[in-house]
Every structure is written in structure tokens, then in C-alpha cells.
Amino acid sequence: MAEPAILTMTGISKQFPGVKALDNVDFRLLPGEVHALLGENGAGKSTLIKVLTGVYSIDEGTIALEGAPVRFSGPSQAQQAGISTVFQEVNLCPNLSVAENIFIGREPRRFGAVRWQEVRRRAAELLHRLQLDLDVTARLSDYSIAVQQLVAIARAIDISPKVLILDEPTSSLDSSEVDELFRVMKQLRDEGTAILFVTHFLDQVYEISDRITVLRNGGLVGEFLTRDLPQLELVAKMIGKELEVLEELEEQPGREAAARAHAEPVLEASGLARTGAVAPFDLSVHRGEVVGLAGLLGSGRTELARLLFGADRADHGQIRIGGRPVALRGPGVAMANGVAFCSEDRRAEGLIEDLTVRENIVLALQASRGWTRPLSRRRQDELVEAYLRSLRITPANPELLVRDLSGGNQQKVLLARWLITNPRLLIVDEPTRGIDVGAKAEIQRLVVSLADDGMALLFISAELEEVLRLSHTIGVMRDRRMVATLANDDDVDTERVMRAIAEGAVA
Amino acid sequence: MSGRMGAAVGTVWRHRLFWPVLILVVLLLSNLIFTPSFFSVEMRNGHLYGSLIDIARFGAPLVLVALGMTLVIATGGIDLSVGAVVAISGALACLWISKQPDQNAVVGVLVAVGLALLLSLVLGVWNGFLVAAVGIQPIIATLILMVAGRGLAQLITDGQIITINSSPYKLIGGGYLFGLPFSILLALVMTLLAVLFTRRTALGMLIEAVGSNAEASRLSGIRSRRYTLLVYVFCALCAGIAGLMVSSNVSSADGNKAGLLIELDAILAVVIGGTLLTGGRFSLGGTVVGALIIQALSTTIYTIGVPPQTTLVFKAIVVTVVCLIQSPAFRAKFSRRGRPGRADPPARSVQQKVEVPA
Numbered sequence: 001m002a003e004p005a006i007l008t009m010t011g012i013s014k015q016f017p018g019v020k021a022l023d024n025v026d027f028r029l030l031p032g033e034v035h036a037l038l039g040e041n042g043a044g045k046s047t048l049i050k051v052l053t054g055v056y057s058i059d060e061g062t063i064a065l066e067g068a069p070v071r072f073s074g075p076s077q078a079q080q081a082g083i084s085t086v087f088q089e090v091n092l093c094p095n096l097s098v099a100e101n102i103f104i105g106r107e108p109r110r111f112g113a114v115r116w117q118e119v120r121r122r123a124a125e126l127l128h129r130l131q132l133d134l135d136v137t138a139r140l141s142d143y144s145i146a147v148q149q150l151v152a153i154a155r156a157i158d159i160s161p162k163v164l165i166l167d168e169p170t171s172s173l174d175s176s177e178v179d180e181l182f183r184v185m186k187q188l189r190d191e192g193t194a195i196l197f198v199t200h201f202l203d204q205v206y207e208i209s210d211r212i213t214v215l216r217n218g219g220l221v222g223e224f225l226t227r228d229l230p231q232l233e234l235v236a237k238m239i240g241k242e243l244e245v246l247e248e249l250e251e252q253p254g255r256e257a258a259a260r261a262h263a264e265p266v267l268e269a270s271g272l273a274r275t276g277a278v279a280p281f282d283l284s285v286h287r288g289e290v291v292g293l294a295g296l297l298g299s300g301r302t303e304l305a306r307l308l309f310g311a312d313r314a315d316h317g318q319i320r321i322g323g324r325p326v327a328l329r330g331p332g333v334a335m336a337n338g339v340a341f342c343s344e345d346r347r348a349e350g351l352i353e354d355l356t357v358r359e360n361i362v363l364a365l366q367a368s369r370g371w372t373r374p375l376s377r378r379r380q381d382e383l384v385e386a387y388l389r390s391l392r393i394t395p396a397n398p399e400l401l402v403r404d405l406s407g408g409n410q411q412k413v414l415l416a417r418w419l420i421t422n423p424r425l426l427i428v429d430e431p432t433r434g435i436d437v438g439a440k441a442e443i444q445r446l447v448v449s450l451a452d453d454g455m456a457l458l459f460i461s462a463e464l465e466e467v468l469r470l471s472h473t474i475g476v477m478r479d480r481r482m483v484a485t486l487a488n489d490d491d492v493d494t495e496r497v498m499r500a501i502a503e504g505a506v507a
Numbered sequence: 508m509s510g511r512m513g514a515a516v517g518t519v520w521r522h523r524l525f526w527p528v529l530i531l532v533v534l535l536l537s538n539l540i541f542t543p544s545f546f547s548v549e550m551r552n553g554h555l556y557g558s559l560i561d562i563a564r565f566g567a568p569l570v571l572v573a574l575g576m577t578l579v580i581a582t583g584g585i586d587l588s589v590g591a592v593v594a595i596s597g598a599l600a601c602l603w604i605s606k607q608p609d610q611n612a613v614v615g616v617l618v619a620v621g622l623a624l625l626l627s628l629v630l631g632v633w634n635g636f637l638v639a640a641v642g643i644q645p646i647i648a649t650l651i652l653m654v655a656g657r658g659l660a661q662l663i664t665d666g667q668i669i670t671i672n673s674s675p676y677k678l679i680g681g682g683y684l685f686g687l688p689f690s691i692l693l694a695l696v697m698t699l700l701a702v703l704f705t706r707r708t709a710l711g712m713l714i715e716a717v718g719s720n721a722e723a724s725r726l727s728g729i730r731s732r733r734y735t736l737l738v739y740v741f742c743a744l745c746a747g748i749a750g751l752m753v754s755s756n757v758s759s760a761d762g763n764k765a766g767l768l769i770e771l772d773a774i775l776a777v778v779i780g781g782t783l784l785t786g787g788r789f790s791l792g793g794t795v796v797g798a799l800i801i802q803a804l805s806t807t808i809y810t811i812g813v814p815p816q817t818t819l820v821f822k823a824i825v826v827t828v829v830c831l832i833q834s835p836a837f838r839a840k841f842s843r844r845g846r847p848g849r850a851d852p853p854a855r856s857v858q859q860k861v862e863v864p865a
Contacts, residue, residue, distance in 0.1 A: 311726055335728040349726050354719040354787040359712055366709045367728040374709040417727065 006031045006194050012061035021047040025220045029194040036205045037198045039215035040436030053078040053085050082162035086152045094141035099123035102155045126154050146177045165196045174296045263287040266425045266456040272317035277303040281482040285456040292471030293460045300480035301460045305427045309341035310334040335368050338424035342414050350414045351402050358384045358398035361416045387416035408439030427458040464494045476500040523781050526833040527796040534803045541811045554683045566802030567690040568749035573776040574701050575742030577794040583718040583786030584645035591656025592746035593766025596623040597754030598663040610673040627747025635739035639732040660762030670759040680756030690752050718786025
């Protein structure tokens, strides 16, 4: 505590049209510490980071780096001053090589010419330091999102920053990659770097962080030492409610798998496969049943879901929907048969960020009607109004651009888009990734109530607890193959599912 | 009371058409200095005459071409072939009429117009096919017709300038109806039709979705190929009508010169009107204003007597200034000096807008 803070932010306020994103927030970073910045979606975490790195200018307040007031006009200036940032979405160029991505904008030069050998050598060195075994001349897009994230971190730490900001770096990493990242973070911390760490995974907070700052609705809740703050208390501070919500979350919805399996099947896939994506698998989803897909990142969960929606075409096998064989030539055919698909990548494959909340919500329904039969504005408003209310989307303004919403609310908009098409089978791929505890609980509850109303759901998540809590049946994926299908009865627990993932068969 | 006034002024200020309209008004007003009678519109023989009418009349073909271009650009594409289509359409219509025993026969003219527009539609389908079905990048796909189309037009005219003498055909580009030039009415009707088609149906929203994020649109069940094809067909149809106007106005078809470089003016009109070249949100009203700005600029160059050898440089300078003024990023840079940190929240879209004028 005696050590002076390397970075102090005092009385920071930031106003956006119609919303006060930050209200008189204080924040500080000590050298040689990992500091977790926590809060629900829309609490102001991302805004605080963007204010700090000069992406946004501040309305009020001061920022001091090593005691001297600073004001950055952009991330590159902040970087020069020793503040490096890895943003939530990988901001790299997928069509350039790994080495180019690490050094782009600050390539070592001689007489104005880039020294490519030097670039490659230093990139390899840097990755070696992170113990990553990559071909630095390969295109970045050849690697998974997780690896790309680590490359982004390599890029950030190349300049030995005083302050390293990691904005949800772990949201797309699997557990071994998270361990890898934490090892690197500890290494940097021990070298004296102050690390600001934003995440939604509370376990990770307790594993890595020394200090916690909690924000709520743009205001500061407080700064705490991690060891002094029990997890439940932390969550209560984040959502500002007492513990009843958490208990509700823990509550196991009555899972009577056997009864659901006797219901009529909505979708049956047999021997379905796509070369290079998913090995042949059989799967059926019944009315009122939640089928969970468990497996590591890259195990083929998403690829499987895309085949069922016709987003990719299967080259083997058959699909029957409602008992009739269907050739899924594209998403349109799947939608006509009552299949809906919420993609895991909200920004790239889900929402249209330039359109309003209203337009995003009616998009799928309108697409299936074709352009000649527009939904009347009154009908649109009715539908949108109803879902804004029932899914508790905030701010409840249908004319806002969807990009101005927080992650959890964007996810709800995406869900609303599919719910108004009234699907028979709803495929949700990682609906709770990167969103806060409160919204997560709401989405989980929604899944349960939709199933109770008779909808069939395919629920994909990297979080085993979540899959176990919600699913009647669990399909386990490993290496692009469905290795097991488990009825979720009493003797199925996370351990057994993990064993199935690890060993590739039911133990 | 004053608060409400302030709010109203604020809304006008922020309206997406504010800057284009302001630029147009300034451009027109600046003509007053050189030509005090610039704004006078008079009735002669039951026809309206005046500089403003001339701007609208000569700008009509550009308005038409730019309308089609707006929708193409909204899908994230571009159509370089519109100039060639202008030439082809005019050439075919004039060729047909020139072969008629009686060039003034209304039926013959109607058939000529029908054939020319039909061919334009076919050319649009060709463009749309290359982009939507074959998957060629729009700039390359339409470059093919831009180059080959000139050849086709000269093939139709046999390398000559076809001159005709047909009063019904003359109506399209040079005639009057209800006291107004027919071409203005035609451009007006097509504008209204385009607005109705895009905003009264779901077409506009679906086009904007495809242009903003093609993959997300596909996964929402939008059959984007269909809409892509449709906008190229519409664009070619607009260019075809513009071709009729141009050839009708001069009663001749020149496969070589007709519609030359109109694609660039049209793209410029779309950009000035506030539609991003990256696709997504589009504004047909903005495009019309943008096209009128370009035509007003050409007229201004003549009326203030810019020496012919410097007209292109003069035009380039004005266009650059216009693009800068309508760029929110550029304006933000200036207003930030006065009021720190006002205009920064959508940093991403601002970046996109910077690219456009460049």
C-alpha cells in the first residue's frame, strides 16, 4: 500500500447522448499488481478503459501517470507513454502474418526499409517467451481465435509496458489457454508491470488478481483487496441486489429427462457430417427438451450447430424436421422449417450494428416474409415493445443503434430476433459468453421457460455447470466428433462430463 | 419557449440532409453575385424558364443514375458500367427510330423506348449475375461492362453518330409537360418510386442489412443474392432512362461520348448525399441533393466564367471542400477546438466516414 500508484484517475465523468457512462469515478493502479475491474455489462468498464487510453475524451476529471497529469488523444499515444491495451475483440489483421501483426506500425527499419528478418526473429523470440509455438510467417487467420488473442497480447507486451490493460482476454480461451495467459500475466506482474484485468469469470478474478475495483451503472462501488472480499459479497456488490438472485441461479430446474425423450422429435440428424468440420453424428432434439453441447473450444460444437441451421452445407447424412426429410440448402430453408440459430459471434454473425434495435429484432421475421410483404410499423412496434419488456432490454429505446447497447442487452436483442419468428427449435451458441451475472441468469431462466412451453433447444456453452444445469440431454464433443450422449440424470456431474471430454468415451 | 426553439434548431443541425442542403443553397446563392437574375423563373409560351430550372433539367440524368448507384452502394457494391448503359440505351433507341419510315410515329418511339429499357434490364441482370451468383467483386464485375459496353454502343451505332428527327422522342429529354421540363418530372417520378419501393416495403432495410454485414444477414435468413441482383437491375434501368434523356435532348446518339464519366459523378453524388461507400445506411434524398450540387457546380463554373482550361481544377477544389464539410470527422475536428470532447462516441463510424472523401 505504501507504494505510490503508477496510475491515478480522479473524478472521471463521461457523458454519452442520453446516458451518463461514467460518473465521478476514481481508479488507481499499483505497480506489480493485477487489478481486476469488475461490473455488469453497461457498468462502465469498457468506457473507463477507453477513456484511459484516449479512445474517448473525458468530460471531467484527471488522469495522472507516475504523478504527472496526462491526456491521450488515442491508443497509440497511450502506448508510447507505456499503457498497452488488448481489447476484447481481437483487433488484428487476419490476412497478415503473425510476425507482421506483432510489429505492424512499429517495424524495425533501416534506411526506411523494413527489416523483415529482424521482424521474424523478434516475433519468434517474443512468442518463445510466452512459450507459444507458432509459425510467425503463417497468416494469422490460420490460427484459432484463442491463439490470435495470445498474439494480440504478445503485441502488447513487446514494448514492456508500465501498464497493461486486458479487456476480457479470456472470454474465448479454453482452460489450458487461460492457464497459459495467467502464467504470462504473473511473469509480467513480477517484473513490475501494473495489469488491469477485465473479466466476467469470477473464478479467474480470485485466481489471479490482487485488488478489485467494482463499478455499477457508471458509478464507483469501491476498491477492495481480493483476499478480503468473499465471492458472494463481490457478486452482490456488482449487481447491487442481495443474494436472492444468486440463489435463484443455483436452483436446479426440475429435469425429468425421461419424460421429454418420449415427446415427439423436432429435429433428427443421422450420420450428418461435413468433411473437415464435423465427423458423422446422430442427434435428436425433442419438443420441450434442452440438449446441451459440451466440449472444449474448437471441438466442433459451433460447426455442428451450423449444419443443423444450414449455415454450412452437410456433405453426408440426413436431417428430418418434424418427421419429414429436409434438404437444408441454406438458413432460409431451416427458418421455414422452424429452426432458429443465435450465433456465438454477436458482432460478426449476429447483429447488424448500423441498424436500430427495432430493425435488428424484426430482421429475421421480415427476411422470411420477403421484401414485398413488409411488417407494418405498428406491428413492428408492438412486437419490439413486447420483447423489450419481457426480456428486459435496457435502454428500452427501439430506435437506438444496436451498437450502443451493452453486450448482455445485445445478446437479448439477438434472442428477441429469433423468438419473434416463433421457432420450433432454437439453437443458442454461447448465449451467455461475455455478459454479466444478472443477464446470464435471465437468459438461463429464459431457456428453461421456453423449453417448458414446448420449444426444443440446442444449448451450446463452454461452461459445463451451465450446460448441466439447463440440459436434459448432453452431447459431448471432442476433436470435431460427438463422443458421447448423456441423459442428464442424477449420476451425471461435471466430473463425468469432463472425463468424457478427456477420454473421448463415456466412463 | 427558447429551449424548444433550441431543440428544434439542434434537430435541424443534426439531420443527415442538413449539410448537403446547406452546401447546395450556398452554391446557388454564390451565383447571385455574378448573375443577379439567377433566381428569377419566368413563364414563356407556357413553359418555365430560368437558371434553377436549367440546373434541375440538365441534372435529371445524373439524378437518375445516382439513384440506382445509391442502392448498389448501399449493398456494399459499386456499378462502374452506368455510363456505358447510358450510351447503349440511347444508341439502341435512336437506331430503332432512325430505321422507321415515320420518325414521328408515337408507336415507333414507344417500341424504341421499350427495347432500350429492356436491353438495360438485361445488362443489369448481367451485372447482378456476375456479382451475386458468380461472386466477382463488384468493381471488377461492372468494369467488364464499362469497357465492353462502350464497344457494344459503338457496334449499335456502327461507329457513327446517329442523328434523328423525332418530336415524340424529343419530349423525353427536351420537352415540356404541365409547363415543366419532362425530364424533371421523369426524375421526380423515379425518385418517388425508388423511395416508395425501398421505404414502403422492407427492401430498404434488407438492403441496408446486407450492406452493413453480409454474413449476419445471411444467417438471419436474408436471401442477399436476390437483393443484390435487384439493385443492379434497378441501377441499369435508371441508367437506361438517363440514356434516353441524354440522347433525346440532343436528338442523336454518340456511342463514344454519351454518359462518359457519369459513373464518377454519380458516385460523388451518392457520397456527398451522405451514403457511405462501405455500404449500409443510404439516403435517396441526400443523393438527389448531391446530384443537384454537382450540376449546380457545373452551371456555376459557366456562369462565373471560369476559364475552360481551369474548370476541372476548380471543380476538383470545390468537390474536395464539399466532401470535407459533409464529413462528420472533419467537422468534429473543428468543433472540438471550441467544445472539447463533443463529437466522439461512435469512433468507428467516424473513421469510416473519413475514408469516403479520400
